[in-house]
Amino acid sequence: xxxxxxxxxxxxxxxxxxxxxxxxxxxxxxxxxxxxxxxxxxxxxxxxxxxxxxxxxxxxxxxxxxxxxxxxxxxxxxxxxxxxxxxxxxxxxxxxxxxxxxxxxxxxxxxxxxxxxxxxxxxxxxxxxxxxxxxxxxxxxxxxxxxxxxxxxxxxxxxxxxxxxxxxxxxxxxxxxxxxxxxxxxxxxxxxxxxxxxxxxxxxxxxxxxxxxxxxxxxxxxxxxxxxxxxxxxxxxxxxxxxxxxxxxxxxxxxxxxxxxxxxxxxxxxxxxxxxxxxxxxxxxxxxxxxxxxxxxxxxxxxxxxxxxxxxxxxxxxxxxxxxxxxxxxxxxxxxxxxxxxxxxxxxxxxxxxxxxxxxxxxxxxxxxxxxxxx
Numbered sequence: 001x002x003x004x005x006x007x008x009x010x011x012x013x014x015x016x017x018x019x020x021x022x023x024x025x026x027x028x029x030x031x032x033x034x035x036x037x038x039x040x041x042x043x044x045x046x047x048x049x050x051x052x053x054x055x056x057x058x059x060x061x062x063x064x065x066x067x068x069x070x071x072x073x074x075x076x077x078x079x080x081x082x083x084x085x086x087x088x089x090x091x092x093x094x095x096x097x098x099x100x101x102x103x104x105x106x107x108x109x110x111x112x113x114x115x116x117x118x119x120x121x122x123x124x125x126x127x128x129x130x131x132x133x134x135x136x137x138x139x140x141x142x143x144x145x146x147x148x149x150x151x152x153x154x155x156x157x158x159x160x161x162x163x164x165x166x167x168x169x170x171x172x173x174x175x176x177x178x179x180x181x182x183x184x185x186x187x188x189x190x191x192x193x194x195x196x197x198x199x200x201x202x203x204x205x206x207x208x209x210x211x212x213x214x215x216x217x218x219x220x221x222x223x224x225x226x227x228x229x230x231x232x233x234x235x236x237x238x239x240x241x242x243x244x245x246x247x248x249x250x251x252x253x254x255x256x257x258x259x260x261x262x263x264x265x266x267x268x269x270x271x272x273x274x275x276x277x278x279x280x281x282x283x284x285x286x287x288x289x290x291x292x293x294x295x296x297x298x299x300x301x302x303x304x305x306x307x308x309x310x311x312x313x314x315x316x317x318x319x320x321x322x323x324x325x326x327x328x329x330x331x332x333x334x335x336x337x338x339x340x341x342x343x344x345x346x347x348x349x350x351x352x353x354x355x356x357x358x359x360x361x362x363x364x365x366x367x368x369x370x371x372x373x374x375x
Contacts, residue, residue, distance in 0.1 A: 003038045003045075003145050004156060010049045015087065016141045017113040019046060019120040023145035037191035038145035039122060043091065050089040050118050059083040062090045066097035066123075071105035078109065078117045088117045096123040103132035110139045153177045160195055166202040167210045171229060174270065175213045178228065178263070228263045232271065235330045236291035243327045247320075257319040258311050261326070265304045272297050303329055 001009055021042045051061060062077045074092055082088045092098075113119060121140070126133040157176045161168050168176065180194045200219045201211050213229050234243040250260055275289045275297075307326045311319055 001141070001143060002152075003042045003143055004152060004159070006042055006045050006143055007049075009141070010045070015046070015049050015118055017115065017118055018110065018136070018140035019118065020126075020136050020140045020142045021046075021120060021122045021145060022126060022142065023124055037195075039124075042143045042145055043120065043122060046118065046120055047089060047091075050087050051085065060085045060088045062088075064090065064092050066092060066094040069098075071098075071102040074106065074119075075109055078114055078119050080117075082116050086116070088114075089120070090117060091120045091122065093122045095121040096126050100130065100132075103130065107132060107135055110135050113139075153180050156191070157194065157198070161198050161201075164195070164198040164202040166198060166205055168201075168216075169210050169212055171213050172211045172216050175216050175229065178266070179216075228267045231264060231327075232267050235327070238331045240328060240331045243331055244324060247323055247327060251320055251323075257323050258308070260323060261304065261307055261311065265301070268292075268297060268300055268304070300330060 021039050023039055047061070060082050064074060064077065069092070074090065077090045078088075080088060109119075121136060126136070128134070128137075154173055154177050157168070157173050157180070161173075176194055176197065179197065180191065197216070197219060201215065204219050205211050205215060231243060231246050234246060247260065251257070271289050271292050275292065275294070278289070303326055307322050310322050
């Protein structure tokens with residue numbers, strides 16, 4: 001099962017005697033950081049279910065490490081009777097570092113685990129060819145902690161926000177998703193850092209209130225009013241001055257033009273998806289997408305592709321000028337007078353849109369706020 005299904009499985013089927021918590025280790029250090037966070041989350045969920053706040057937690061919880069322990073020690077700890085509680089929890093971390101002979105010595109226990117002990121093996125990756133791995137996968141509940149796909153991030157953020165004690169509106173959740181995706185691509189510890197932001201929000205927000213994108217930006221230490229949402233609003237209002245101020249603020253903060261372009265393209269995809277969804281449901285488009293007509297959206301993706309090519313090709317000379325020109329054109333509402341996106345364009349449209357081609361604009365989705373440049 002996936003890590004986000006673990007709590008539900010424990011609630012419906014109870015705690016089990018054997019677990020394998022693993023995640024396929026990738027080359028990327030950032031992905032390993034995310035998998036580490038998910039493994040920690042799975043371990044915390046199992047620990048809370050087995051021990052809760054019981055008085056005997058200190059007596060009934062053992063943590064062992066595969067490169068420091070042997071089968072005899074693991075079996076001895078797993079066979080002990082619980083004290084001041086119903087169950088014992090034995091956690092074997094770095095189980096992939098157990099020597100092969102020690103793993104094989106554990107095989108009889110996997111067939112007949114102790115009823116009053118939950119034994120958890122935690123590993124980034126186990127060799128599937130070994131007898132121990134095959135037996136463990138057959139007899140244990142396997143919790144898969146490979147990195148979360150983007151479409152599961154919003155559910156993860158909702159659950160973590162609830163756990164932290166803070167409520168977020170949908171736009172704030174989208175902004176937190178932007179943060180998680182960008183950190184996954186560009187920095188380590190994406191989910192850890194998102195969780196810290198949620199904990200900061202829980203302290204910052206008055207009780208009973210709902211956090212907005214402005215609150216998220218404020219807690220992150222950036223200047224409110226410089227997010228991708230604000231940039232899209234400036235374009236919708238045809239406010240060139242405000243759009244250019246947001247651009248200048250982010251460039252001065254060290255944001256790369258390609259990151260800003262990717263962030264804006266990501267926001268346009270969300271707008272297009274929202275517009276299509278509302279149209280299919282037969283409801284009136286809301287204020288967030290009303291100012292973005294389909295011709296405008298189609299022409300915008302053409303312009304994103306052209307700006308992307310100029311920024312990556314290095315022929316523009318002044319990347320900031322490329323972005324300024326793009327914002328001027330977007331504020332002028334391209335496509336509003338019947339302008340069509342050429343058939344030959346190769347930009348990727350959002351699912352449900354009609355733009356052709358497959359080349360993505362950029363894999364970056366956030367704009368960090370910075371201080372406003374002096375005049």
